[in-house]
Amino acid sequence: MRDRRLSRRNFLATAVGTSAALALPGVAAPQIKKGASLRLWILKTYVEPTNKAVEAAAQRWAQKHGAQVTVEYFTFEDMQTKYVAAIENKNTPDVGQLETGAPARFTGMGQLLDLTSFARQVEGEIGKAPANVAPVTVIGGKTYAIPWYIMPAFWYVWRDEFEKKKVKLPTTFEEAKAAAAVLNRPNENFYGLGQSWNRTADGYGVMQSLMYSYGVGWANKDGKYQSIKNAKMQTVMKWATDIYKEGIQPADTLSWTGSQNNEAFIAKKIAQTSNGPSITFALENALAKATDAKDKKMREEAVANHVALPHPGGPDGRRCWGLALSFGVFKSAKDPEAAMSLIAHLLSPEETVKVMNESHGQFSPVLDKARAATRDYFGKNENYRNFGRAAEWFVATGWPGPVTAAAAEVQASNVLTDAPAKVIVDKWSVDQAIDWADKKIKETYDTLGT
Amino acid sequence: MLVVGLIVYPIYRAVWLSFTDKLVGYPERFVGLRNYIYLANDDAFHAVVRNSLVFTVSSVALKILTGLGMALVLHATWRWRNFFRGLMLLPWISSTVIIALTWRWMFDSFPGRGFFNSVLLDVGLLSRPVAFMATPEGAMMAVVIANWWRGFPFFGVSYLAGMQSIPGELYEAASVDGAGSWRRFWYVTLPGLKHVIIVTTLLTFIFTINDFNIIYVMTRGGPGTATQVFATYSYEVAFNQLRWGRGVTISIFAVPLLVVGIALVSRYLLRERAA
Numbered sequence: 149m150r151d152r153r154l155s156r157r158n159f160l161a162t163a164v165g166t167s168a169a170l171a172l173p174g175v176a177a178p179q180i181k182k183g184a185s186l187r188l189w190i191l192k193t194y195v196e197p198t199n200k201a202v203e204a205a206a207q208r209w210a211q212k213h214g215a216q217v218t219v220e221y222f223t224f225e226d227m228q229t230k231y232v233a234a235i236e237n238k239n240t241p242d243v244g245q246l247e248t249g250a251p252a253r254f255t256g257m258g259q260l261l262d263l264t265s266f267a268r269q270v271e272g273e274i275g276k277a278p279a280n281v282a283p284v285t286v287i288g289g290k291t292y293a294i295p296w297y298i299m300p301a302f303w304y305v306w307r308d309e310f311e312k313k314k315v316k317l318p319t320t321f322e323e324a325k326a327a328a329a330v331l332n333r334p335n336e337n338f339y340g341l342g343q344s345w346n347r348t349a350d351g352y353g354v355m356q357s358l359m360y361s362y363g364v365g366w367a368n369k370d371g372k373y374q375s376i377k378n379a380k381m382q383t384v385m386k387w388a389t390d391i392y393k394e395g396i397q398p399a400d401t402l403s404w405t406g407s408q409n410n411e412a413f414i415a416k417k418i419a420q421t422s423n424g425p426s427i428t429f430a431l432e433n434a435l436a437k438a439t440d441a442k443d444k445k446m447r448e449e450a451v452a453n454h455v456a457l458p459h460p461g462g463p464d465g466r467r468c469w470g471l472a473l474s475f476g477v478f479k480s481a482k483d484p485e486a487a488m489s490l491i492a493h494l495l496s497p498e499e500t501v502k503v504m505n506e507s508h509g510q511f512s513p514v515l516d517k518a519r520a521a522t523r524d525y526f527g528k529n530e531n532y533r534n535f536g537r538a539a540e541w542f543v544a545t546g547w548p549g550p551v552t553a554a555a556a557e558v559q560a561s562n563v564l565t566d567a568p569a570k571v572i573v574d575k576w577s578v579d580q581a582i583d584w585a586d587k588k589i590k591e592t593y594d595t596l597g598t
Numbered sequence: 599m600l601v602v603g604l605i606v607y608p609i610y611r612a613v614w615l616s617f618t619d620k621l622v623g624y625p626e627r628f629v630g631l632r633n634y635i636y637l638a639n640d641d642a643f644h645a646v647v648r649n650s651l652v653f654t655v656s657s658v659a660l661k662i663l664t665g666l667g668m669a670l671v672l673h674a675t676w677r678w679r680n681f682f683r684g685l686m687l688l689p690w691i692s693s694t695v696i697i698a699l700t701w702r703w704m705f706d707s708f709p710g711r712g713f714f715n716s717v718l719l720d721v722g723l724l725s726r727p728v729a730f731m732a733t734p735e736g737a738m739m740a741v742v743i744a745n746w747w748r749g750f751p752f753f754g755v756s757y758l759a760g761m762q763s764i765p766g767e768l769y770e771a772a773s774v775d776g777a778g779s780w781r782r783f784w785y786v787t788l789p790g791l792k793h794v795i796i797v798t799t800l801l802t803f804i805f806t807i808n809d810f811n812i813i814y815v816m817t818r819g820g821p822g823t824a825t826q827v828f829a830t831y832s833y834e835v836a837f838n839q840l841r842w843g844r845g846v847t848i849s850i851f852a853v854p855l856l857v858v859g860i861a862l863v864s865r866y867l868l869r870e871r872a873a
Binding site for chain 1: 642707816836
């Protein structure tokens with residue numbers, strides 16, 4: 149990626165990183181100026197208590213240091229728009245919560261401070277992120293963001309539907325499709341599966357999990373383009389399109405644009421769907437709000453009956469694309485040391501546990517000590533045990549290579565989900581759709597490089 | 599001077615960006631016509647042009663027809679006329695996002711929720727819900743209907759104002775000459791509304807071809823790229839792919855066509871007035 153101001157910025161960033169390292173004997177006891185004022189941008193998820201818990205954690209830091217933190221939210225919907233507008237208007241926050249591709253993209257734009265020294269301190273105090281998660285924040289050998297948690301997808305199923313038909317809970321995509329065919333009851337408006345190839349993470353995220361689990365990646369280990377025109381991709385596309393052709397999904401599945409798969413699953417109109425733990429939140433929340441005994445019993449049964457399985461695997465293993473959330477400090481930050489102090493506070497095991505306790509399983513911390521502190525929480529039942537293991541299966545955009553700006557653009561261009569849609573909607577052949585997608589991906593890499 | 603600046607600068611800036619490879623966060627570099635050439639060869643953009651024209655022409659045609667109907671009904675003398683004049687304006691003054699969400703809900707095939715499916719299932723005309731928005735044609739129909747519903751009151755009110763300015767003597771003279779209601783409409787009302795029809799059609803064509811909210815909320819351009827239009831594709835390229843230069847090029851691609859249309863209509867109207 150081009151950055152004409154990189155050398156000056158690198159110099160400044162290194163200087164700040166070094167001074168932070170000297171000033172901070174430990175991440176828990178940073179030296180910050182009294183009256184520091186920070187803007188913190190965080191992701192507002194469907195799980196409202198998590199948002200409030202993060203905000204409260206930030207305010208505890210402010211109180212402790214006589215500082216001020218203004219928390220501003222972005223959502224999944226406007227995440228790109230807000231950051232893009234802020235970058236172009238030179239109005240970036242001091243500290244920003246970043247999604248999987250953001251550290252690579254924003255570093256390429258020269259927006260983020262080099263946090264390598266600070267990351268080493270965090271590592272010493274709180275531990276490392278797993279080897280499959282950490283690279284998301286490392287670009288060109290330097291660390292530009294500190295991993296916080298991951299928000300992966302799980303394979304939600306209704307246990308009773310599987311038991312009634314004596315079908316094994318799926319561990320692979322093929323088993324999931326086969327189970328869907330058995331569980332399907334279109335005459336009763338009940339379908340075996342609900343998987344949309346739409347323009348949200350429910351679409352492109354699952355497509356990536358499917359591709360990576362079948363050993364298909366559009367980039368190699370160095371992050372350089374490689375062709376997807378191969379037999380494995382044909383198998384992937386066959387799975388992705390057969391689930392539509394075989395009538396095992398509701399007819400409107402392709403038009404779902406957001407939470408319709410959650411709604412269809414919760415209303416028990418589909419037996420299986422891929423989703424983050426927001427389904428568990430919705431069911432647990434409904435139970436907590438239930439007032440009369442009959443309603444409460446029904447909600448309890450739903451909570452006990454829904455299973456969040458690990459995402460299905462393929463012939464090449466189980467690889468689940470997920471959101472890896474991290475914290476970055478923008479170069480526009482007036483007080484980088486205060487920004488790092490705030491991050492250290494939010495990453496501390498105590499604060500992490502407080503946020504996680506309000507997350508209904510959606511918040512799966514990644515740093516060693518934070519993970520260790522969460523064992524009890526994730527041990528409470530089968531679903532939560534799977535939530536706690538999320539990092540094991542996590543892979544990022546552009547597998548098996550690092551997350552690059554080009555890889556992030558491939559995901560953002562929706563080419564991955566438009567390819568099966570071309571077969572389903574426009575009646576293209578699988579090979580035609582693969583050729584089309586491959587050409588688009590190559591174009592992206594030709595213009596952006598890695 | 600300020601007004602000129604406020605109009606000219608953004609246009610100049612947009613045109614300039616379309617000649618650059620501007621990526622978010624990077625300074626722009628002049629690349630000449632590269633973005634235009636790329637889009638001219640981009641099959642996704644071809645689909646966008648096709649979709650934009652189908653969406654715009656269908657919506658505007660529906661609005662003209664129903665707007666005329668609305669104006670004729672409201673122009674007649676009857677008891678509840680003023681009440682209905684107000685009522686018919688409701689779609690126009692409602693929030694576009696709410697309208698889009700409402701129509702999405704109406705076309706929904708989720709059992710027990712989508713309005714059309716619920717009604718058709720309840721009266722026994724269907725045994726299974728119809729997924730209106732799952733096919734390219736169905737999704738396009740849904741967004742066209744939502745856009746038409748949102749915009750037809752503008753036509754109705756404009757035509758009504760136009761009808762009220764047609765001298766009553768013309769209708770009386772036509773009646774004396776033996777013209778029935780259809781001939782009075784054809785030979786008096788329509789010629790009297792000609793300028794209003796041209797102006798409203800042109801204005802609405804511009805608004806509709808640049809429409810974003812309804813499609814983004816209802817379909818996000820899907821299924822596949824079946825309802826992707828200039829505004830949604832431009833947004834996707836500029837904000838998700840971070841390619842501002844190309845995103846701007848998409849949104850201004852139709853500008854020359856619109857400018858020619860505006861120039862022709864203005865010339866025609868001025869010539870008519872001079873005559």
